[in-house]
Amino acid sequence: MSRSRLEAFSDGVIAVLITIMVLELRPPEGVGLHDLRPLVPKVSVYLLSFVFLAIYWNNHHHLMQVVERISGGVLWANAHLLFWLSLTPVATAWLGPHLDDSAPVGVYGVVLLGSAIAFTILTRALLAVHAPDSRLALAVGRDWKGKLSLVAYAVAIAVAPVVPWLSVAVYAAVAAVWLVPDRRIERVLPARAGEPERRARPSA
Amino acid sequence: MSRSRLEAFSDGVIAVLITIMVLELRPPEGVGLHDLRPLVPKVSVYLLSFVFLAIYWNNHHHLMQVVERISGGVLWANAHLLFWLSLTPVATAWLGPHLDDSAPVGVYGVVLLGSAIAFTILTRALLAVHAPDSRLALAVGRDWKGKLSLVAYAVAIAVAPVVPWLSVAVYAAVAAVWLVPDRRIERVLPARAGEPERRARPSA
Amino acid sequence: MSRSRLEAFSDGVIAVLITIMVLELRPPEGVGLHDLRPLVPKVSVYLLSFVFLAIYWNNHHHLMQVVERISGGVLWANAHLLFWLSLTPVATAWLGPHLDDSAPVGVYGVVLLGSAIAFTILTRALLAVHAPDSRLALAVGRDWKGKLSLVAYAVAIAVAPVVPWLSVAVYAAVAAVWLVPDRRIERVLPARAGEPERRARPSA
Amino acid sequence: MSRSRLEAFSDGVIAVLITIMVLELRPPEGVGLHDLRPLVPKVSVYLLSFVFLAIYWNNHHHLMQVVERISGGVLWANAHLLFWLSLTPVATAWLGPHLDDSAPVGVYGVVLLGSAIAFTILTRALLAVHAPDSRLALAVGRDWKGKLSLVAYAVAIAVAPVVPWLSVAVYAAVAAVWLVPDRRIERVLPARAGEPERRARPSA
Numbered sequence: 001m002s003r004s005r006l007e008a009f010s011d012g013v014i015a016v017l018i019t020i021m022v023l024e025l026r027p028p029e030g031v032g033l034h035d036l037r038p039l040v041p042k043v044s045v046y047l048l049s050f051v052f053l054a055i056y057w058n059n060h061h062h063l064m065q066v067v068e069r070i071s072g073g074v075l076w077a078n079a080h081l082l083f084w085l086s087l088t089p090v091a092t093a094w095l096g097p098h099l100d101d102s103a104p105v106g107v108y109g110v111v112l113l114g115s116a117i118a119f120t121i122l123t124r125a126l127l128a129v130h131a132p133d134s135r136l137a138l139a140v141g142r143d144w145k146g147k148l149s150l151v152a153y154a155v156a157i158a159v160a161p162v163v164p165w166l167s168v169a170v171y172a173a174v175a176a177v178w179l180v181p182d183r184r185i186e187r188v189l190p191a192r193a194g195e196p197e198r199r200a201r202p203s204a
Numbered sequence: 205m206s207r208s209r210l211e212a213f214s215d216g217v218i219a220v221l222i223t224i225m226v227l228e229l230r231p232p233e234g235v236g237l238h239d240l241r242p243l244v245p246k247v248s249v250y251l252l253s254f255v256f257l258a259i260y261w262n263n264h265h266h267l268m269q270v271v272e273r274i275s276g277g278v279l280w281a282n283a284h285l286l287f288w289l290s291l292t293p294v295a296t297a298w299l300g301p302h303l304d305d306s307a308p309v310g311v312y313g314v315v316l317l318g319s320a321i322a323f324t325i326l327t328r329a330l331l332a333v334h335a336p337d338s339r340l341a342l343a344v345g346r347d348w349k350g351k352l353s354l355v356a357y358a359v360a361i362a363v364a365p366v367v368p369w370l371s372v373a374v375y376a377a378v379a380a381v382w383l384v385p386d387r388r389i390e391r392v393l394p395a396r397a398g399e400p401e402r403r404a405r406p407s408a
Numbered sequence: 409m410s411r412s413r414l415e416a417f418s419d420g421v422i423a424v425l426i427t428i429m430v431l432e433l434r435p436p437e438g439v440g441l442h443d444l445r446p447l448v449p450k451v452s453v454y455l456l457s458f459v460f461l462a463i464y465w466n467n468h469h470h471l472m473q474v475v476e477r478i479s480g481g482v483l484w485a486n487a488h489l490l491f492w493l494s495l496t497p498v499a500t501a502w503l504g505p506h507l508d509d510s511a512p513v514g515v516y517g518v519v520l521l522g523s524a525i526a527f528t529i530l531t532r533a534l535l536a537v538h539a540p541d542s543r544l545a546l547a548v549g550r551d552w553k554g555k556l557s558l559v560a561y562a563v564a565i566a567v568a569p570v571v572p573w574l575s576v577a578v579y580a581a582v583a584a585v586w587l588v589p590d591r592r593i594e595r596v597l598p599a600r601a602g603e604p605e606r607r608a609r610p611s612a
Numbered sequence: 613m614s615r616s617r618l619e620a621f622s623d624g625v626i627a628v629l630i631t632i633m634v635l636e637l638r639p640p641e642g643v644g645l646h647d648l649r650p651l652v653p654k655v656s657v658y659l660l661s662f663v664f665l666a667i668y669w670n671n672h673h674h675l676m677q678v679v680e681r682i683s684g685g686v687l688w689a690n691a692h693l694l695f696w697l698s699l700t701p702v703a704t705a706w707l708g709p710h711l712d713d714s715a716p717v718g719v720y721g722v723v724l725l726g727s728a729i730a731f732t733i734l735t736r737a738l739l740a741v742h743a744p745d746s747r748l749a750l751a752v753g754r755d756w757k758g759k760l761s762l763v764a765y766a767v768a769i770a771v772a773p774v775v776p777w778l779s780v781a782v783y784a785a786v787a788a789v790w791l792v793p794d795r796r797i798e799r800v801l802p803a804r805a806g807e808p809e810r811r812a813r814p815s816a
Contacts, residue, residue, distance in 0.1 A: 005211060005265050007617060012219030015624030016424075020223060022698050023632060027706030031713040047695070054691040061617050061687070075265070076383065079258040083251070086226050094231030101235035179688065209415060209469050216423030220628075224431060279469070280587065283462040287455070290430050298435030305439035413619060413673050420627030428635060483673070484791065487666040491659070494634050502639030509643035 106160035514568035
């Protein structure tokens with residue numbers, strides 16, 4: 001089975017998800033700048049969700065580059081990931097105007113946790129059809145960032161009923177950690193255009 | 205005619221369909237966990253429809269891999285399939301809050317049946333432009349799962365006016381049957397990376 | 409400039425357009441089969457618009473297969489076509505419940521006419537960067553179906569203020585004419601898999 | 613890293629953005645032609661935003677054609693651009709019925725300015741991983757059109773509180789300047805089909 005359609009379909013779903021969230025940003029009724037005030041928390045949460053979906057797209061993109069084969073199980077692990085990601089817009093819409101409330105904050109964390117677990121399952125399903133010394137296995141390695149995120153989300157969900165803003169801070173911190181692109185994959189990819197490419201990339 | 209744009213367009217339509225259904229999942233008015241209660245049946249039906257659309261994408265993906273040529277008739281058979289699939293969001297939105305009512309349950313089944321018939325027509329249209337000993341013909345074979353699904357949907361529609369929940373159970377059972385990837389196609393595909401790939405795939 | 413991203417972008421826009429129209433199909437408030445009655449005209453108009461957009465996708469697909477080069481002018485001619493097509497959902501939403509009213513019927517025709525003119529302009533822009541004996545020029549030929557459609561739409565718009573249903577009948581008739589795939593393109597394409605392919609396609 | 617998925621994802625996001633704006637164009641309640649009057653300013657602003665997004669797609673398409681490599685930094689610069697572009701629909705929805713009001717006009721300009729800055733950052737991130745004599749560097753050149761746009765948007769935002777219509781005129785003027793395709797890129801691309809292609813393109 002080829003991985004190209006899997007990539008195309010995932011790209012399509014994530015592209016739609018990342019943009020339909022913007023439908024939640026309704027223009028204000030009034031025409032003054034101060035009418036934008038209620039939009040500020042909504043736009044902030046939209047930005048957070050945008051970053052999370054972009055992170056998943058980036059990591060999916062990086063992961064697939066070292067994949068040599070896929071299986072029926074991988075297709076379903078991928079669909080499972082897309083399902084969790086597809087809950088992001090509704091979780092975002094609930095959190096936007098309710099940043100101080102335990103339930104919306106906790107549920108947002110559940111969607112993040114579900115997505116992270118689904119990504120882990122996808123990685124495992126891929127490892128199962130690759131050799132232990134494959135580029136994929138080398139690239140994934142011990143996956144400490146993935147494991148750390150799972151723990152962070154679980155802690156944030158547990159904290160949400162008590163100090164909701166702390167949970168939101170944890171979500172933002174995890175996003176910040178992932179904003180740094182996953183060097184594990186780049187490490188094992190041969191430089192396409194030779195050494196100069198490697199050296200020219202410090203700003204990445 | 206090349207099959208790549210047909211795949212790209214179908215991927216696009218299915219990706220959009222699978223994600224706009226989520227627009228129906230409106231965040232609750234309240235901010236308590238119990239406010240999520242009315243969302244539970246909606247999310248369940250969303251999950252069911254997500255799985256059905258993912259099954260069609262998977263089967264479409266599998267089918268197209270052994271297709272060697274397409275025709276104008278295939279393009280329209282494919283558009284016909286996409287039309288039926290495009291009715292899934294509205295059928296889902298009606299079924300979500302009305303899992304016990306005959307009409308929404310029956311209409312949901314009609315959309316499933318229409319989609320299944322359309323997929324059968326697409327398969328026939330493809331077989332018409334392939335040799336009887338083509339990989340496609342071998343892969344499709346007797347298509348008992350396709351035929352069984354048609355019968356199951358018809359029965360479920362007939363049962364809906366009497367015992368709606370039984371129809372829903374049938375829909376879920378058919379989905380479960382299809383969740384197992386279609387091995388017919390994988391069977392006739394040559395192992396890309398040699399024997400090890402075959403043996404490495406038992407978890408699929 | 410390569411044509412592949414032009415195709416991908418057009419596929420994306422048309423795939424989204426064809427599916428967001430379905431958002432207009434709201435599930436009924438009631439739970440009886442008779443509650444579906446008001447949906448019948450809406451679904452009929454949705455089907456008509458679905459067929460029109462599928463026709464444009466098909467013809468775009470056929471056209472692009474014999475294109476050897478594109479220009480900046482072609483990019484804008486294509487964007488112009490997509491703009492007209494993007495008005496289809498709102499014209500469809502207005503026509504759906506108002507099949508007997510002159511203005512919605514006429515405006516729907518204006519969108520069809522605008523799209524058809526835009527497709528003609530795109531064809532001309534492509535011909536301008538191809539030789540007179542190119543496969544594209546041979547495939548487009550005298551384009552009688554395109555010219556006939558332009559005339560039919562103009563007549564239907566003129567008739568809309570007097571006999572709206574006749575205009576709708578004209579729209580449906582034009583769609584029926586185009587449902588037959590454009591053989592002009594297939595004629596000039598070399599058979600990919602040799603003679604058998606040609607002979608195997610009578611059902612197309 | 614390959615640029616093809618970056619292109620595919622960007623195509624997907626822009627295709628969705630350009631089409632979900634049309635969801636804001638609600639059909640009128642009435643059935644007379646005069647009921648379309650309130651839609652005229654909305655459609656005009658929709659057209660303006662459509663042109664802006666099409667310009668970004670065109671320029672993105674042109675830019676990527678001479679890109680030889682991408683980096684993690686480029687992925688995020690691209691996501692940053694998509695974020696600003698994703699605010700276009702809400703800015704459009706606010707401006708549509710309020711073309712004479714300072715705040716909606718100014719905010720629309722802020723979204724345009726943010727998108728333009730993001731495109732500049734993307735260009736710089738790409739230049740950072742290319743040699744000074746690369747085709748990309750030659751193609752971007754001094755980028756006077758990009759710089760001029762930044763200045764024009766800043767001026768228009770400053771003017772919005774005083775003479776809103778002048779700002780809108782500036783937006784339209786900048787769009788008109790960009791409608792001319794970016795010849796810098798075409799200049800450095802080798803003619804694919806030899807000299808005849810070059811000569812055949814004067815109408816571009």
